[in-house]
Amino acid sequence: MKRKRNIHKEAFSKIVKYEIAMGRKDARDVSDQKEGYDVVSSDRNIEVKVTSSKTIYPNVSLEPTAWEKFRKDPKAWLYIVYNFDEKPRLVMIPRDQIKVFQIKIPQPRTFIEFPPEIKRELMDNSKPLEEAS
Secondary structure (H helix, E strand, O other): OOOOOOHHHHHHHHHHHHHHHOOOOOOEEOHHHOOOOOEEOOOOEEEEEEOOOOOOOOEEEEOHHHHHHHHHOOOEEEEEEEOOOOOOEEEEEEHHHHOOOOEEOOOOOEEEEOOHHHHHHHHHOOEEHHHHO
16 A cells, blocks of 8 residues: 655655754754754744645644644744745745734634735745756
8 A cells, every 4th residue: 555645744844954954053954853843943933834735825823732832932934835845845934924914713723814915025035946856
């Protein structure tokens, strides 16, 4: 039986390589360790969202406990990887910038919404993820 491809683990690996290339040599995948983040380094705790879609979604969701940890952590970053199957693009958003987005908190998830103009700006400022891989 053929195993289903895990694009999340592939994305985490690419993010670790990217972070190391950016000088954060201690970056590592902690997604299996229940730390509340997917990738950590000495100065960043990164929640990674990944999609094969050619665009970022109008929102991303976090579990309530992950959102509580994220919003209180000054080292928290949200990385969105999109167009993963073709030419992955990376959007990096520091925690403090998340505050400018509309937040909806239906149970049981927290949705961070990106209005169309913010979504366009994020995509315009995204970086090719393959540069560092």
